[in-house]
Amino acid sequence: MVTPIAMNHIAYQTTDLAATHAFWTEAVGAKLVGAVRQDRATTSSGEAMNPFLHVFYELKSGECIAFFDVAGEYEAKDDGLEWWAKHVALSVSSDEELEEMAQQLKNHGVQVRGTVDHDGVWHSIYCFDPSGVHLEITHQTRPLNEKDADEAQLLYDAWLADRAAGRV
Template sequence: MKRPRGLNHVAYVTTDTAATKRFYTEILGMKLVGHAIDDSVGSTGEQTRFLHTFFEMGDGSCIAFFEIEGQLLDHHDSPLPRWAPHLALSVGSMDELNAAHQRLLGEGIKVRGVIDHEGTWKSIYFFDPNGVRLELTYQVRQLNDDDAAAATTAVAQWISEHTTSTS
């Protein structure tokens, strides 16, 4: 199988489509480009009414949300550490990252960063209204074969240290 050529969309849950639409269109500048509304879930056959919305980024890929009738929990309620699951979105320059940082602060959104990750990425972190942790990141340099080799070594070591005989 060939590797996928890119991201079409990633989907999250919302309990407030109005707040989600405002955040992604007015604050992050994305465009609402599509929706699906149905009384059953095509991929499972479950009888559940939902609205599925799609917000487009500059490269054509989307962040999507399901508002599911009767669903009262969102990503605020996850048992996972709040910092772990997140979506990193690219910006084209440090100027763009700094401008986004100021814009978010101006909207009253709590922002962490700018964080320097290994001299490769510079990032800011914040939450959307649904509790989805977002990262805006500027990639300072391209990853190369040395990075891939170091990652392969680190992953192999991690697996050897963290895998039990029953795994």
Template sequence: MTPPMTRPKGLNHVAYVTLNTGETKRFYTEVLGMKLVGHAQEDTVGSTGESMKFLHTFFEMDDGSCIAFFEIEGLDKDHHDTPLPRWAAHFAMSVESMEELEAAHKRLLDEGIEVRGVIDHEGTWNSIYFFDPNGVRLELTYQSRELDENDAKSARAAVDEWVKEHPKTRR
């Protein structure tokens, strides 16, 4: 049996599609204070070989991880038309304190952005939720305590129970 792979070191980037790179840049740099740190621009998708012109931009957070966007030439429809609930797919970013979370909440409201929260999750995370100009759901969260083995044990039990109640055929 092949041993499991080494656990990833951390997040490099998560990528989404944008229909407006300019508005995306403004939002991530001016509203959220992130840095535009890199890009790739090609006529062919390296991972598939498809002929498709795109611009791939990277916005860096304090820890060096990024949220990235593809603007794809000729794509002009909303890519969020899926059967998934809009709340399910989201990108969560950490903040250092409740004060920082509350300041971000105010900043977003001042920008005219609709914000949901502050929501207390399990007494561990306090979060706010909002959408970027591309319809990507974002979360800013303050984690008030480190997760420990008791949390992991509880998570394993919850997963086991869920799987038992919601059996699926393995694909």
């Protein structure tokens, strides 16, 4: 079985490319490293697409977050899922860096929530980018290990059993 070695990028649509660019380059510190412009394109199923610019912002790891600025007018549509469950989590190296990132974001006018302690393993702050991307900045305090994997399997199995029995 082949397993991917890393995430290359995750992509979202933006309706304000200038604000998105400022957020990711200035408030977050990512670098604009690539762009693709398509004036005539089709989807993988052959449908015509509106012209777009696809921009890539690189993190220190080399992985990217990318945005499509698609020609035309768009309204945000709720997909009916929990807003807090959909988020992108980015790592920093320490709790001190987490505090620095919170201040850095605040210095750029970003409303920051947290710090939230998730089971002593992740310490996280939260905000939204101009495109509505729910962003978590987190410091993972220790590597996950086999004990964590075993506990995860037990929680997974119990959750599925509880769902099947109608207990949750």
